[in-house]
Amino acid sequence: xxxxxxxxxxxxxxxxxxxxxxxxxxxxxxxxxxxxxxxxxxxxxxxxxxxxxxxxxxxxxxxxxxxxxxxxxxxxxxxxxxxxxxxxxxxxxxxxxxxxxxxxxxxxxxxxxxxxxxxxxxxxxxxxxxxxxxxxxxxxxxxxxxxxxxxxxxxxxxxxxxxxxxxxxxxxxxxxxxxxxxxxxxxxxxxxxxxxxxxxxxxxxxxxxxxxxxxxxxxxxxxxxxxxxxxxxxxxxxxxxxxxxxxxxxxxxxxxxxxxxxxxxxxxxxxxxxxxxxxxxxxxxxxxxxxxxxxxxxxxxxxxxxxx
Ligand code: 13P
Ligand code: SF4
Numbered sequence: 001x002x003x004x005x006x007x008x009x010x011x012x013x014x015x016x017x018x019x020x021x022x023x024x025x026x027x028x029x030x031x032x033x034x035x036x037x038x039x040x041x042x043x044x045x046x047x048x049x050x051x052x053x054x055x056x057x058x059x060x061x062x063x064x065x066x067x068x069x070x071x072x073x074x075x076x077x078x079x080x081x082x083x084x085x086x087x088x089x090x091x092x093x094x095x096x097x098x099x100x101x102x103x104x105x106x107x108x109x110x111x112x113x114x115x116x117x118x119x120x121x122x123x124x125x126x127x128x129x130x131x132x133x134x135x136x137x138x139x140x141x142x143x144x145x146x147x148x149x150x151x152x153x154x155x156x157x158x159x160x161x162x163x164x165x166x167x168x169x170x171x172x173x174x175x176x177x178x179x180x181x182x183x184x185x186x187x188x189x190x191x192x193x194x195x196x197x198x199x200x201x202x203x204x205x206x207x208x209x210x211x212x213x214x215x216x217x218x219x220x221x222x223x224x225x226x227x228x229x230x231x232x233x234x235x236x237x238x239x240x241x242x243x244x245x246x247x248x249x250x251x252x253x254x255x256x257x258x259x260x261x262x263x264x265x266x267x268x269x270x271x272x273x274x275x276x277x278x279x280x281x282x283x284x285x286x287x288x289x290x291x292x293x294x295x296x297x298x299x300x301x302x303x304x305x306x307x308x
Contacts, residue, residue: 001029001262001280003272004027004030004031004272006276007272007275007276007279008029008031009022010141010276010280011033011054011279013053014051014052014279014282015050015052016050016051016053016054016055016279017033017034017044017048017050017052017053017054018031018032018033018034018036018056018275019032019033019036019044019045019053019054019055019056019057019065020032020034020035020043020056020057021035021036021037021038021041021058021061021234022035022037022211022212022213022216022234022235022237022238022257022265023212023232023235023264023267024034024037024056024057024065024234024267024270025234025268025270025271025272025273026237026260027269028056028270028275029234029238030274031258031272031275032056034074035238036115036212036213037061037125037126037127037211037212038110038111038126038127038211038237038246039110039126039127039128039213040123040209040213040230040308041055041057041061041064041065041106041126042061042065042068042110042125042300042303042304043256043304043307044065044303045065045069046068046069047224048069051071051073052072052074052075052282053065053069053073053074053075053277054075054077054226054278054279055074055075055076055286056077056134056270056275057076057081057086057139057267057270058081058082058083058086058264058266058267059076059079059082059083059086059286060083060086060110060112060113060114061083061110062074062075062076062110062284062286063113063114063115063190063288064110064114064237064285064293064300065286065298066287066288067114067117067288067291067293067296067297068291068297068300069263070288070293071091072105073282073285074285074286075278075279075282075283075284075285075286076270076278076283076284076285076286076302077269077270077271077274077275077277077278077284078269078270078271078274079284080266080269081266081269081270082143082266083169083266084168084169084171084266085109085111085112085146085168085169085197086111086112086113086116086156086169087207088146088165088166088168089112089113089116089145089146089165089167090165091113091115091116091118091119092237093283094119094145094146094165097143097145097163097165098119098143101141101143101163102226103121103140103141103152103203104140104141104142104143104163105136105140105141105143106120106122106142106143106145106299107119107120107121107122107123107124107129107132107136107142107144107145107162107281108122108123108124108144108145108146108299109123109124109125109126109144109145109146109150110112110119110123110125110146110303111146111147112145112146112167113286113290114293115296116145116198117252117295117296117299117300118292118295118296119295120299120301120302121299121302122135122136122299122302122303122306123299123302124213124302124303125175125211125216125227125303126150126195126196126197126214126215128210128306128307129150129154129196129209129305130154130157130158131169131213131306132200133154133158133160133162133227134158135306140162141161141162141163141241142160142161142162142163143162143163143165144162144163144164144165145164145165145166145167145276146164146167147165147167147168147169147197148164148166148167148168149151149168149169149173149196149197149198149199149200149203150196150197151165151171151199152164153196153200153209154196159263160166167189168197169197171196171197171232171263171264172195172199172230172231172232172261172262172264173198173199174195174252174253174255174262174308175198175199175202175230175252175254176252176253176254177201177202177205177254179252180192180202180205180228180230180251180252181205183228183249183251184205184228184251185228186228187228187247187249189226190208190225190226190227190228190247190249191207191208191222191225191226191228192205192206192228192230192251193206193209193210193215193218193219193227193228193229193230194205194208194209194210194230194231194251195209195210195211195212195215195230195231195287196209196210196211196232198230198231202230202251206230212231212235215229215231215235216235216238216239216242217247219239219242219243220242220243222246223243223245223246224246225246225247226246226248226249227237227246227247227248227249228249228250228251229248229249229250229251230251230259231251231262232263232267233250233262233263234263234264234267234268236248237252250262273302277299
């Protein structure tokens, strides 16, 4: 039996569900029960009746699943799979900011730790950020953390003034404007699509800006076209499966890394072997203290309620 078959067998035996993000390596996406964006993954985690959740993504995603399922085992193939955005917002510094602005509604992007979620009023993802911001009465000021690029984009779309945390994603900040424009000229008729974690000058070139799931849906509406895709390159696997005729070109990074495109080193820490091992050994597990969970579940549930 190969690893894929072994994982499929084991997951049946253990009544486990495998949830994977679009940035995971193709072989993990292929063995997963569900592949999606952060919102879709939280929704699946909230509704699953499996006994165990194997989260093929990064730490904050698995932590969100654990907050939603305190009595289930939630496994992450590699505990070191973090996120630069989550790391850019330490809970102590965030608490100081929140305390200094008691009249502000605190909207926090899901890419943050459980401690930061516990300090927040509502969580959002890239697919519902605009809706969540618009749900706050117009006269109430907003703190938006930790992604300043998403924050600036939503600020522009909603016209709301928001106090932005100074955080960013290393992958989405690495796109090169010069290389992108050169690529665009070399591919006449192509469309640039971008994730809102990208910087504003990149977003201004895009015909579509949205979450990973939103980008896939957009491409599905234009199946025979050519796209330059400004997000992590793992998305190309599912996107190409959905639109086999489309030409998909990853947007170039300033400093080309391993794949001459943009890869999230954290997402890529998970491998099929580690996924198998963690399912077999039921380890490493995600733990969240009851005290943090009690507070962090409130803004997550508010988001899920507003996203129905
Ligand atoms: P999505 O919610 O759009 O999938 O984004 C998650 C992420 O980490 C983007 O870098
Ligand atoms: Fe975090 Fe960026 Fe990786 Fe997404 S791509 S998980 S925001 S470091």
